[in-house]
Amino acid sequence: MKKTLTSSLVAAALLLIWALIVIVPLLILISVTVKSPKEMLDSTFAFPKEWMWSNFTEAWQTAHMLTAFGNSLLITAFSLIGVVIVSAFAAYPIARVKSRLTGSFFLYFIAGIMIPFPLSMIPLYKLLKMLDLINTHQGVILIYIAITIPFSVFLYTGFLKGVPKELEESALIDGCGPLRTFLTIIFPLMKPVTASVIITNSLTIWNDFLIPLLYLQARENRTIPMAIFSFTGQYNSNWAMIFSAIVLGALPLVITFLLLQNQFIKGIVGGAVKG
C-alpha cells in the first residue's frame, strides 16, 4: 500500500486525539480520587503531589461498598450461571431437531431480542410485587436471566448447528442417555459460545442501573451502581467520594479485561457479529 507522509501524519494525529479524549477524563477521574480537594482546585491537570488514599477507605465505608460488591457479585454470578444453563439446554433440541415444535420455540425465544426492556418494565413491577420478589436478589436474578435468554439461545443455537453430529451419535450408540450426552459431550464443546455469553452478559448485568433502580431499592440489597447513585444524594457534590466509589466499582471488570484482552474482545465480537 502506498502511503504518503501527510496521510500517515493525519492518521497518527486522529488516533492520538481520540486516545487523549479517552484517557484524559479517566486520568482526571483517578486524580480526583487521590488528590486533596485543595490540590484539585489549584492544579487540576498536574500530577498529584500527595496521594490521598483516605477517599477510598471513606467511600468504601460510607457507601457500604463491601455489601454492594457482595450483592453485585452474587447477582451477576447467579444470573450468568442461570442463563448459561437454561439457554444451552434449550438450544440443544432447537439446533438438532428440525420440527414445527422446535421451530416455533426458537422464534418465540428470539422474538425477545426485539422487545425493549421498558416495554415490560411497568407490569414487571406489579408481577414482582405479586410474587413477593420485589427488593429481593432472586427477583432481579430471574429478570436478568429472562432478558438475556433470547440472545443467548440465539448464539448457542447458531454455534451448535455448526457442530457435526457424529460425536454425540456414537455416544448415543454406546448407550449414553441424551442428558449425559449433552452434559459430557455437547456442553464442553460449546465453550467458545459460553465465553461469549458470559462476557457480553456480565458487562450488561454488572453495570446495569435501571433494573436495580426499579426493583432493588433496599439498602442491604443494593448493587454497585445503586450504591454509587445513593451516595450522590447524600454527598451532593463530593466528587472525591463519588469518583472513588466509581473506580472501586469498575476495577473488577477493567482488571479482568486487561488480563484477558484477547478472549474479551473475541467474546464481545462473537456476541455482536452473530446478531
Add this chain to the structure above:
Amino acid sequence: MHKRRLQLLFMLPAFIVYSLFVMVPMLGSFYFSFTDWNGLNARYHFVGINNYISLIHDAEVWIALKNTIVFAVLVTLIQNVLSLLLAILVDGSSWVKRFLRVVYLIPALLSALAIGYIWSYLYNPVLGVINMALQNIGLGHWAQDWLGDPKWSMYSVVFTNIWQWMGLSMIIYLAGLQAIPGDLYEAADIDGAGNWERFVKITFPLIAPAFTVNILISIIGSFKVFDIIYVMTKGGPGTATESLAILLYKKAFNFNEMGYGTAIAIVMFLIILFISIFQLRILRSRELDA
C-alpha cells in the same frame, strides 16, 4: 432427542423464566395501556384508547420523541463514521495499534452511571475541567454551561454517549475488516487503485455485516437511552434532553400514571420494531449484493 417430551423438557426451564419475566409483562403492557391504572390502587378501569388519544395531544410526548430522534441520528451518524475510521487506522499488528484498541475499549466497560458522573464533572460550568482548560488556553469565551444550557445539553449528552460506545463499535468494524481476504487488496494494488477506491470498492461492501450490526445496535440503543441522561440531566434543563424512556419512567414512577406510561412504552416499541425491520431489509439486501 427424537422424543417430543424430551425436547420439551430441555426447553422448559428457559421457556418458563422467559415467559414469566419477559412475555407476560410485555402482554401486560398492552393490557394496561387501555386502563387508568395508577400503580398504587389495586382497582383500575378500562378507558379504551383514551391513553393513546391523550398521548397524541401531549406536547411533552412529541418533545421526547423529537429529542430521542435527534439523539439517535446524531449518535448513529457520528459514532459510525468515526469508529469505522478508527477501525481502519488501528487495523494491524503493531503494539501501538493493539494498545490503542485496548484504550479505546475501556469506556465500554464502565457503567453508563459512572460515565454520566464523570462527564457531569467535566462539563460543570464552575469547577469543570473543560471550561478550565478553555480558559487556560485563552478561549475562555467558549466556556459554556454545557449541561445547564438547553442549547448545549443535548450535544453534551450525545458526545458522552459516543465517548462510551466508540470503542465497541470500532472493535466490531475491526472484526469485519480483518475478515476481508488480503489478496483482494493485493489485486487492487496491481490494478493501481488508490486508497479511496480501495475503500469504496472493497472495504465498504465487504464490511456490510459489521455495518448492519453497528447501525442496529446504535439506533436501538439510542431509542432506549435512559441511564446516561437520567444521571446527567434527568431530562433537563426543562425538557431539553428528555428521551422517551425518561418520560416513561417519570410518568410511571414519579407521577404514578402507570397506564399512560405503558402506552408510551408501546409507542416506543412500535418505533423500534419498525426501524429494525426496515433497516434489516435495506442493510441485509446490501449484504447480499456484496
